Amino acid sequence: MAESESAQIKFAPKLKITRRKGGWVYLELQLVNRSSWTVWVEEACIILTDLNTNLQTEVTPGQARHQILQNVLPNDTLSVSLARAVYDAAGRPQGPYSCLVLTNVRYRVFNKWFNAQIETCRVGMTALTVVDLHRARWYDEKMKRISGPLGLTVKEHKG
Numbered sequence: 001m002a003e004s005e006s007a008q009i010k011f012a013p014k015l016k017i018t019r020r021k022g023g024w025v026y027l028e029l030q031l032v033n034r035s036s037w038t039v040w041v042e043e044a045c046i047i048l049t050d051l052n053t054n055l056q057t058e059v060t061p062g063q064a065r066h067q068i069l070q071n072v073l074p075n076d077t078l079s080v081s082l083a084r085a086v087y088d089a090a091g092r093p094q095g096p097y098s099c100l101v102l103t104n105v106r107y108r109v110f111n112k113w114f115n116a117q118i119e120t121c122r123v124g125m126t127a128l129t130v131v132d133l134h135r136a137r138w139y140d141e142k143m144k145r146i147s148g149p150l151g152l153t154v155k156e157h158k159g
Contacts, residue, residue, distance in 0.1 A: 011035065011072075012032045013032065015030075016028050016029075026130065027081065029082050040108040041071070042106040048062050048063065053097035055094040060091035061088070066080070083125070086123060087128050097125055098123065099123060102117070103117070121135055122135075
């Protein structure tokens with residue numbers, strides 16, 4: 001890959017709450033491509049930890065893969081709902097629940113594969129409806145201390 005091409009890739013996935021007319025609230029993975037190159041997004045891998053819930057209807061797998069299989073065009077944003085993936089990974093709780101959500105996005109650009117870790121977030125939900133979302137920087141810092149210099153958080157890929 002040419003060094004100039006590599007330096008131009010600015011891909012920044014993030015979790016966000018989106019509120020729509022009619023009171024609908026969504027937990028969205030926003031895939032922000034601020035470069036002049038198309039980025040192919042394969043999937044988002046989600047791991048739940050510190051799950052606080054009652055009345056699950058299924059065994060909690062604690063993780064999920066959400067296939068995306070779409071291009072994010074240059075200087076564009078693709079939004080994908082992760083509510084179902086989090087709900088399923090939590091064991092489909094019937095009441096309110098909260099957990100830490102660790103998200104890794106696998107993508108391809110210039111015929112090379114990359115992974116982007118999103119900042120850990122504490123998510124509060126009731127079934128498929130997101131109630132709140134907060135960054136959990138303390139968790140990322142704790143994991144950096146445990147795992148050493150590799151770290152877990154990559155806010156944006158830049159080459």
